[in-house]
Amino acid sequence: MKEQMFGFGCMRLPILEKGRPETFDYDKIESLFDAFLARGFRYFDTAYTYHGYECEKAVRRTLVERHKREEFELATKMPLRDFKDAEDLEAIFEEQLTNCGVDYFDYYLMHNMGLNVYEKCRQYDVFHFVKKKKEAGKILHTGMSFHDTPELLEKILEEYGDCLDFVQLQINYVDMDQPNVRGRECLAVANRFGKPVTVMEPCKGGTLVNIPEEAEQLMKAYAPDASAASWAFRYAASQPGVARVLSGMNSMEQVQDNCDTFSSFVPLNAEEEEIIRKVTEIINANTAVPCTACAYCTHDCPKNIAIPQYFALYNSIMRTTGSFSSQVGYYFNLVHAGHGKASDCIKCGQCEKACPQHLPIRELLEKVTVKFESGGFFPTRAKK
Numbered sequence: 191m192k193e194q195m196f197g198f199g200c201m202r203l204p205i206l207e208k209g210r211p212e213t214f215d216y217d218k219i220e221s222l223f224d225a226f227l228a229r230g231f232r233y234f235d236t237a238y239t240y241h242g243y244e245c246e247k248a249v250r251r252t253l254v255e256r257h258k259r260e261e262f263e264l265a266t267k268m269p270l271r272d273f274k275d276a277e278d279l280e281a282i283f284e285e286q287l288t289n290c291g292v293d294y295f296d297y298y299l300m301h302n303m304g305l306n307v308y309e310k311c312r313q314y315d316v317f318h319f320v321k322k323k324k325e326a327g328k329i330l331h332t333g334m335s336f337h338d339t340p341e342l343l344e345k346i347l348e349e350y351g352d353c354l355d356f357v358q359l360q361i362n363y364v365d366m367d368q369p370n371v372r373g374r375e376c377l378a379v380a381n382r383f384g385k386p387v388t389v390m391e392p393c394k395g396g397t398l399v400n401i402p403e404e405a406e407q408l409m410k411a412y413a414p415d416a417s418a419a420s421w422a423f424r425y426a427a428s429q430p431g432v433a434r435v436l437s438g439m440n441s442m443e444q445v446q447d448n449c450d451t452f453s454s455f456v457p458l459n460a461e462e463e464e465i466i467r468k469v470t471e472i473i474n475a476n477t478a479v480p481c482t483a484c485a486y487c488t489h490d491c492p493k494n495i496a497i498p499q500y501f502a503l504y505n506s507i508m509r510t511t512g513s514f515s516s517q518v519g520y521y522f523n524l525v526h527a528g529h530g531k532a533s534d535c536i537k538c539g540q541c542e543k544a545c546p547q548h549l550p551i552r553e554l555l556e557k558v559t560v561k562f563e564s565g566g567f568f569p570t571r572a573k574k
């Protein structure tokens with residue numbers, strides 16, 4: 191049972207060249223997948239769009255072609271922004287089976303459901319498309335990953351609940367009450383409709399692995415050997431109605447630590463919950479931009495602005511009291527690698543339509559511009 195609670199998220203697999211998500215480090219991926227399976231876990235979560243649309247093929251090569259079908263469970267997702275019409279739904283689904291090298295998917299989700307794609311999904315009835323695939327034996331469990339308001343979740347579950355076996359939600363201790371996520375309320379809606387929840391972003395894109403020192407000390411004082419990540423996973427898995435927690439892992443240390451957490455899983459006790467509450471306050475006071483580095487915003491940016499990287503650098507600067515020349519150096523490197531500067535933003539708004547965190551990206555890039563491009567930090571010979 192405990193082994194079913196933990197899944198391997200494939201959105202951030204190891205790559206060989208930074209900035210080129212399709213350059214998979216196949217040897218390393220194989221060793222991570224094998225170690226995960228050897229510990230008794232079996233759930234892998236990919237998507238059509240991950241790693242520049244190449245992830246499903248990488249999963250085929252590193253997992254499907256190397257292990258018996260009954261040894262693992264595979265989840266993938268229909269890209270709701272990408273499909274054009276009903277015919278395209280069918281074509282993409284068939285392509286996904288080929289990409290993954292399987293005859294059926296154990297779990298199949300509508301990817302990144304939100305208000306921006308909901309009408310389109312109704313128009314082409316994606317909900318019944320996946321339901322029919324399940325009836326045909328091509329999908330064992332249907333679901334959706336959801337990044338919008340509890341009100342919309344409720345509306346969808348009222349209207350299409352019979353097409354959905356589970357929902358995938360962003361649940362982590364800093365986002366439970368954040369107005370742009372409202373994790374607690376979304377979870378309550380899923381519970382009310384009796385839909386088991388798979389958790390995505392339990393560590394908020396890695397943010398909860400490297401937490402401020404003050405917060406880390408609180409955790410270490412209580413449990414010296416427990417990693418910050420283990421606290422985040424246990425928090426997510428302790429919530430009512432949560433059936434599974436996903437983690438994107440790209441090192442053996444992470445795989446072993448996370449497998450340890452779930453092999454001997456125990457829910458948080460009251461004292462630990464109080465520590466998490468204090469840690470949340472510290473982290474929120476130290477996070478200027480709550481970006482999860484999913485990179486969805488970058489796909490259609492006409493200026494190729496490295497939005498998540500700039501936000502990570504901005505957060506890093508806002509946390510430091512000393513010199514931030516190294517962050518400026520990284521910023522400079524990204525621009526010279528071909529990315530637009532924050533000030534190159536033409537405010538078209540494409541990025542904000544795609545952001546699952548609903549961040550005011552254009553406004554935030556103005557702040558990045560002030561930090562990185564004023565005060566004589568930015569080299570004048572930069573191209574863009």
Ligand code: SF4
Pocket residue numbers: 490491492493494495497534535536537538539540541542551552555
């Ligand atoms: S608003 Fe700016 S950052 Fe966003 S997609 Fe347009 S140019 Fe890129």
Ligand code: SF4
Pocket residue numbers: 480481482483484485486487488497498501544545546547548549551
């Ligand atoms: S700004 Fe939004 S879409 Fe872009 S990486 Fe951050 S969370 Fe993802």
